[in-house]
Amino acid sequence: MKLAKLFGWLPVETAYAHCDLPCGVYDPVQAMVEAKSVYAITTKYADLSGEDKIRAILIKEQRAELVKHHLWVLWTDYFKPEHLEAHPNLHDLFWQATKMAGQTKKSVDPDTAKKLMNLITEIIDIFNATRK
């Protein structure tokens, strides 16, 4: 029997030694999935008509907003000062990516959505480097 279990009958409180969220739940792939959705809508938009066009625009705006949300969570909660030291372009990259997500809201150009995906790919590369 482990010695620590002997303390089971004593009053033992919990001392928390963790992140507010377990780091395993962070994943930039969430942002990429939403960006791909934005891209897919822009490639189909021209062939749509009537209400489908309006619906496509609304969904595209929602997905673009989700991209921003997922990126902000990573930026503010996952990345730490030591990550910024190792990747000095991190702040600029997030700024560009969230700005580009805003651009995709007012554009139906697939190239804009592609640029957003490329920026998220760069963030994924940095994220993966911090997990090694």
Added chain:
Amino acid sequence: MKWPLKLYRVNGSSMLPTYQPGDVLITWSWFRPRVGQVVISSHERNLVKRIREISGRAVWLEGDNRAASTDSRQFGPVDVKQISSRVVARVKA
């Protein structure tokens, strides 16, 4: 007067490799906080972190496992009165 000895069980991995989840910490509350000590900070919940810096009443806490720790880097320094006890021994999980 409060009994100075108190036991805590570690939940989480922000104090790795020093303490692992499930370890029982034996703490003592009659002490003066010093840089380098591992302490229990009791506010809304009990946190176990290491003192990195003290400036007047402001105490800067960080986890030993910096990549997986929410600490003063996010919530800023804590008031010295929040530091309730100091870890004096550990029983491994």
